[in-house]
Amino acid sequence: MKTSALKQIIFLLVFIILLSVNGLFSQTKDPDVILNSVKEAFTVIEDYEVDVHIKIDVEFLKVPEGDAKLYFKQPNKIHVESEKFALLPKQGLDFSPLALLDDKYTAIYEGDTTINGIQTCVVKIIPIGSDSDVILSTLWIDQTRDLIMKVESSRKPTGTYTIEFTYEKYQDKYDLPSLMHFSFTVDRMRLPKGMGGQLEAENGKAKEKTGPVIGNVYLNYSNYIVNQNLPDDLFDGPKKEGIKEENK
Amino acid sequence: MIRPLVQIELYKIFKKWRTYIGFIAIGGLVIIIETAMLFEGQKSLDFMTRNLRDSFAFFGNLLNGFLISYLILNMLAVHIPFLITLVAGDLLAGEATAGTYRILLTRPVSRFQVVWSKFLAGNIYTLSLVIWLGIVSLGIGAIMFGFGELIVIGKDSIIILDRADVLWRFLFAYAFAALGMSVVCSLAFFFSSLVENAIGPIIATMSVIIVFIIISAINIEIFRTIRPYLFTNYILSWRLLFDTPVDTAKIVEAVIILLGHIVVLFGITAIIFKRKDILS
Numbered sequence: 201m202k203t204s205a206l207k208q209i210i211f212l213l214v215f216i217i218l219l220s221v222n223g224l225f226s227q228t229k230d231p232d233v234i235l236n237s238v239k240e241a242f243t244v245i246e247d248y249e250v251d252v253h254i255k256i257d258v259e260f261l262k263v264p265e266g267d268a269k270l271y272f273k274q275p276n277k278i279h280v281e282s283e284k285f286a287l288l289p290k291q292g293l294d295f296s297p298l299a300l301l302d303d304k305y306t307a308i309y310e311g312d313t314t315i316n317g318i319q320t321c322v323v324k325i326i327p328i329g330s331d332s333d334v335i336l337s338t339l340w341i342d343q344t345r346d347l348i349m350k351v352e353s354s355r356k357p358t359g360t361y362t363i364e365f366t367y368e369k370y371q372d373k374y375d376l377p378s379l380m381h382f383s384f385t386v387d388r389m390r391l392p393k394g395m396g397g398q399l400e401a402e403n404g405k406a407k408e409k410t411g412p413v414i415g416n417v418y419l420n421y422s423n424y425i426v427n428q429n430l431p432d433d434l435f436d437g438p439k440k441e442g443i444k445e446e447n448k
Numbered sequence: 449m450i451r452p453l454v455q456i457e458l459y460k461i462f463k464k465w466r467t468y469i470g471f472i473a474i475g476g477l478v479i480i481i482e483t484a485m486l487f488e489g490q491k492s493l494d495f496m497t498r499n500l501r502d503s504f505a506f507f508g509n510l511l512n513g514f515l516i517s518y519l520i521l522n523m524l525a526v527h528i529p530f531l532i533t534l535v536a537g538d539l540l541a542g543e544a545t546a547g548t549y550r551i552l553l554t555r556p557v558s559r560f561q562v563v564w565s566k567f568l569a570g571n572i573y574t575l576s577l578v579i580w581l582g583i584v585s586l587g588i589g590a591i592m593f594g595f596g597e598l599i600v601i602g603k604d605s606i607i608i609l610d611r612a613d614v615l616w617r618f619l620f621a622y623a624f625a626a627l628g629m630s631v632v633c634s635l636a637f638f639f640s641s642l643v644e645n646a647i648g649p650i651i652a653t654m655s656v657i658i659v660f661i662i663i664s665a666i667n668i669e670i671f672r673t674i675r676p677y678l679f680t681n682y683i684l685s686w687r688l689l690f691d692t693p694v695d696t697a698k699i700v701e702a703v704i705i706l707l708g709h710i711v712v713l714f715g716i717t718a719i720i721f722k723r724k725d726i727l728s
Contacts, residue, residue, distance in 0.1 A: 261500070262607040262692050268507065285508030285597035285608060287500075361503075386503045415503065 231307035231323045241346035247273040247430040251423045258415035277435040289382040289417045304328040315349050359385045370424045382417040457569030470531035478584045512596035513589025514614050520585045529632040529657050536570045536636035537649030544644035549726045563721040574633045578626040600690045621686040627706050628683035634713035641717045679709045
């Protein structure tokens with residue numbers, strides 16, 4: 201009886217020791233530390249101006265490829281200039297981590313994974329409070345450069361979108377996106393017939409297409425000019441329609 | 449020989465004050481629409497593109513002269529035919545009403561030359577009305593809104609055309625619209641050959657257009673079968689010019705069908721007029 205009890209105690213002790221050792225050597229990362237590093241890395245960029253080439257690929261939307269000039273100033277001021285009409289995705293346009301991490305949130309470290317051959321750690325962000333449009337965001341972060349490689353964000357009412365970034369080094373010190381791939385779901389247009397003057401049912405047999413479709417937008421960035429101390433009044437112009445981040 | 453005859457017919461057309469009703473009506477209508485769009489157009493545009501605005505920020509001027517001109521051209525099928533019939537319905541019946549048929553036909557010209565010159569004059573009037581529509585809608589649109597990219601909202605797609613890619617489409621669209629309106633002119637001209645009072649051709653032509661448009665709009669099986677045979681189904685085919693890529697085959701088909709209508713209607717009118725027993 202004594203021998204049996206002793207065996208059980210020894211087994212328990214061994215188990216506890218093993219657990220402790222495992223705990224000591226496991227790679228548990230602090231998501232807040234990771235996110236703060238990303239924020240800090242981005243603060244070295246005070247402002248920039250960049251040429252953007254826009255390519256939109258949405259099934260029901262035929263738009264010619266366009267160009268615009270984008271101005272950004274910390275913390276999240278944006279100004280867009282375009283000679284022609286341009287459509288730009290609202291979310292992630294400024295690709296500022298500060299915009300994503302502006303409000304209070306809870307961060308959870310999910311693990312590590314590889315994106316395009318780059319080791320990234322996955323961090324989930326759940327906003328605290330009911331004011332935020334964001335329900336859940338997942339970030340894939342390259343810890344060696346403290347860069348967000350991919351964002352997946354669920355928002356109300358727009359749904360889920362994904363942004364993938366490709367970075368290049370500018371002026372030998374700033375890692376800035378050279379390509380942004382924005383993927384999202386968008387509802388087909390429900391069009392009032394009055395303004396279009398749809399007098400006839402053009403093809404009665406063809407069923408009206410409904411429901412959401414996947415859209416893709418590719419933004420190519422070039423000719424960055426970083427930290428040139430852009431004046432604030434550049435961002436004080438009239439708000440462009442539909443963009444809430446325009447002049448904060 | 450035909451040229452002086454056409455000139456005489458044009459003189460007769462443009463001497464009547466009713467001829468200018470169409471030009472005044474179009475000018476007034478365009479000004480009213482463009483003024484209304486100046487105040488309310490952005491709201492309508494925002495409403496139409498509301499889904500897209502959830503995902504995209506818009507930069508630039510979509511409410512411009514091209515968009516307004518496009519919307520005005522959409523009204524062509526219902527409103528302008530009436531203005532055309534006012535003149536085209538009077539071309540032959542007016543001679544009968546005025547009692548000038550016999551005097552006209554005592555001149556050393558054949559009946560075919562008479563009917564052909566009247567037909568050409570009617571179509572010149574139609575063409576001038578469409579050109580006027582193009583000038584005032586694009587001209588006033590440019591002054592009030594300027595030009596920019598054109599957004600075309602279809603049943604299940606949105607197309608945004610580069611401003612440099614729009615003007616040629618409008619030129620062809622107005623040319624196509626003129627062809628469609630020529631069918632209306634030919635129809636009114638045909639009815640005009642049957643009666644001796646201009647009111648009849650005007651009402652008959654408008655009745656045909658309204659009935660055809662209603663049949664085209666009601667989406668039931670039997671009407672779907674009939675629809676391809678109605679010329680009203682092709683009058684708005686100029687919209688195909690604002691698609692990318694442009695469906696040339698469909699446009700050519702529509703042009704052939706509309707031209708076919710013009711040839712047949714004029715042919716019947718010419719036969720009727722040639723065999724007509726002129727008593728007035």
